[in-house]
Amino acid sequence: MDRNPPRSDPRAIVIGIGDYYVGTEPMTSIGLGSCIGLILHDTRLGIGGMAHIMLPESGGKRDRPGKYADTAVEILLKDLSKKGCTPKTLQAKLVGGAQMFANFSGNLSIGLRNVEAIRELLKKNGISVKGEDIGGTKGRTVYYCPADGFEIRIRRADGNCSEL
Amino acid sequence: MTVLTPAQLDALSELGNIGASHAATSLSQMLMGEIEMTVPSVEIVDLADIYKHVTDEVSALAIFEMQGEIEKAGYVIFLMPLHSAIRMTNTMLGMADEDREINEMDESALNEIGNIMVSAFLDATAELLGVVMLPSPPVLVIDMGHAAIQQLLVEVACDVNEVVFFHTKLVCDQYAINGDLLMLPEIHTLSQILEMMDKLLNAHS
Numbered sequence: 001m002d003r004n005p006p007r008s009d010p011r012a013i014v015i016g017i018g019d020y021y022v023g024t025e026p027m028t029s030i031g032l033g034s035c036i037g038l039i040l041h042d043t044r045l046g047i048g049g050m051a052h053i054m055l056p057e058s059g060g061k062r063d064r065p066g067k068y069a070d071t072a073v074e075i076l077l078k079d080l081s082k083k084g085c086t087p088k089t090l091q092a093k094l095v096g097g098a099q100m101f102a103n104f105s106g107n108l109s110i111g112l113r114n115v116e117a118i119r120e121l122l123k124k125n126g127i128s129v130k131g132e133d134i135g136g137t138k139g140r141t142v143y144y145c146p147a148d149g150f151e152i153r154i155r156r157a158d159g160n161c162s163e164l
Numbered sequence: 165m166t167v168l169t170p171a172q173l174d175a176l177s178e179l180g181n182i183g184a185s186h187a188a189t190s191l192s193q194m195l196m197g198e199i200e201m202t203v204p205s206v207e208i209v210d211l212a213d214i215y216k217h218v219t220d221e222v223s224a225l226a227i228f229e230m231q232g233e234i235e236k237a238g239y240v241i242f243l244m245p246l247h248s249a250i251r252m253t254n255t256m257l258g259m260a261d262e263d264r265e266i267n268e269m270d271e272s273a274l275n276e277i278g279n280i281m282v283s284a285f286l287d288a289t290a291e292l293l294g295v296v297m298l299p300s301p302p303v304l305v306i307d308m309g310h311a312a313i314q315q316l317l318v319e320v321a322c323d324v325n326e327v328v329f330f331h332t333k334l335v336c337d338q339y340a341i342n343g344d345l346l347m348l349p350e351i352h353t354l355s356q357i358l359e360m361m362d363k364l365l366n367a368h369s
Contacts, residue, residue, distance in 0.1 A: 016212030017314060018325065031220035031310025034318055054211070054314075055322055064325050067211070100315050101227070101303045110318050139311025141220055157222055157307045 012143060015052045018067035022049035022079040026145035032096035034111035036069075036134070037142040038118055039093045040076050040127070041150040042085040048146035049076040055110070056117035069117035077125060087126045093152055093164060094118060095142045097134040111135065131164040168328075168358075173206055175361045176330070180204035182292055183285040184332040184345055190284040194277060195255055197338040204332040211317065211325050215310055218346075223309040224249035224266070226278025227316065228299035230286065230349070234356055238349035239316050240285060240299065242278040243309055248341045249274055255339050266306060275302045285345065293360045313346075320350050328354055 012026040017035060021027050029037040029052045041048035051072040058068035065071035080090065097111035115134050122129060130150065133140065138157040155161045168176070184204045192199040209217055224244050230237035244252065250262055253270040256277075282299045290297035305312045321327050330347035349357065 014215060016210075016215050017317065019212040030215050031218075031308040031314060033307075033311035033315040035314055052212075054318060064211075067325070098311070098315075100307060100312055101305055110315075139220070139308035139314075141308070157311065159222070 009143065009145075012145075015050050015066075017052050017054055018064045020049060020051035020066035020072060020076060022076065022083065023047065024147045026143065026147075028141065028143045029095075030141045032140045032142065033098050033100050034096070034114065036094055036096040036111075036114045036118060037140075038069075038072060038076070039095070039142070039144050039152060040080060040085075040090050041093070041130075041144075041146060042080065042089050043091070043150055044089050045084060046147050046149075047080065047083050047085060048144065048150070049080055050142075050144055051076055053114060053118065056113045069114060069121060073118065073121040073125065090127050091130040091150060092122050092127050093131040093150070094129065095133045095140055095152070095154055095164070098136050098138055098140070100137055100139065133162070133164050168208065171365075172358055172361070175365060176206045176328075176357070177204055179289050179292060179357070179361065180206055180330045180332065180347070183289040183347075184334075186284040186288040187281040187332075187345055188334055190280050191277065191334060192336070194280065195252070195336060195339065195341070197255070197336050200335045200337070202333040204330055207329045207331065208326050209329045211321055211327065214313065214317065214327075217329060217331065218243075218310045218313045219245075220308040220310040222246050222307065223312075224274050225305045225307070225309065225312045226274055226282070226302045227305060227312070228278070228282045228302055230297055230347075230353070231300050232290065232297040233295045234297065234353050236350055237297065237353040238320055238347065240282045241313070241316070241346040241348070242281055242343060243346060244274075244341070244343040246306065248343060251339055252277065252341050252343075255341070271304050275304050278302050278304075281345070285347075293357065293364070295360070313348075316348060320348050324351055
């Protein structure tokens with residue numbers, strides 16, 4: 001297996017803030033702070049999706065579905081079901097939701113609010129959470145290649161790499 | 165988001181230019197070295213493309229809220245790749261060891277550098293606009309540049325998908341130091357700035 005850190009795969013599709021992608025190709029979300037990288041994977045089909053979620057609720061906005069937890073879960077499920085996945089065959093992993101600075105007002109708990117919103121939506125849709133690497137105070141980069149199975153690689157700001 | 169006219173973009177980059185050159189001058193005084201500065205670019209960047217503008221390399225970020233006459237105005241950030249940050253504090257504190265962890269002394273030096281530069285930046289731009297703008301006390305973050313900026317975007321871009329990004333690169337060849345000065349205004353601040361600039365331009369034409 002390739003042990004290199006996530007950044008070393010130039011083929012990976014970079015999923016920017018508020019973006020999402022569904023398919024079999026390798027994908028990555030770089031520098032997740034309070035954002036969440038939500039990954040849904042279908043082991044049977046070797047297919048999956050990732051969203052780079054910034055906020056818990058869309059409040060009815062539909063222009064950028066990957067940006068909000070509620071619209072992101074919905075669009076990932078919709079696109080994955082077009083490829084033959086069902087909530088029963090899908091599993092989820094969550095990465096991110098850090099709290100990077102405490103001294104500014106306003107956004108104190110946005111990371112954890114994101115996590116809570118996503119957990120609840122997954123539960124509602126009957127999708128089990130297979131792994132989480134969330135919270136803390138440091139940024140993370142996540143790499144996922146659906147064709148290789150549901151092992152995701154995480155690189156942290158302190159240089160530590162791990163698998164989930 | 166409001167689409168900016170070429171004249172407004174020009175005016176904004178001139179504003180950034182004045183601010184950034186004051187910041188660069190104060191940095192060059194602190195380092196006693198020559199600082200080169202790129203022409204500030206004012207870009208409208210889509211959230212999904214932020215990663216093309218801010219690296220996930222581990223950096224030191226001195227982050228300031230813009231405060232003063234404009235409520236909740238946005239942020240100014242001085243970002244340095246970690247090795248540059250250590251070189252910079254070494255230069256200022258007269259040390260040589262580059263291969264070390266960042267310590268409390270570095271952190272307060274970086275906060276101070278950021279503070280002086282960002283104060284100079286805001287003084288110059290605010291004076292031009294005829295308002296009072298001050299930096300908040302700095303928050304220093306050592307983390308992936310993208311991850312830290314992303315958390316600020318939650319504040320300035322929760323209702324929009326594009327941000328206006330003032331970006332200037334500062335380079336000191338003498339000590340191989342480089343840094344980025346970034347301004348992320350809130351959307352309503354930007355319209356206020358544009359309004360003030362329009363008035364200013366009209367008064368001179």
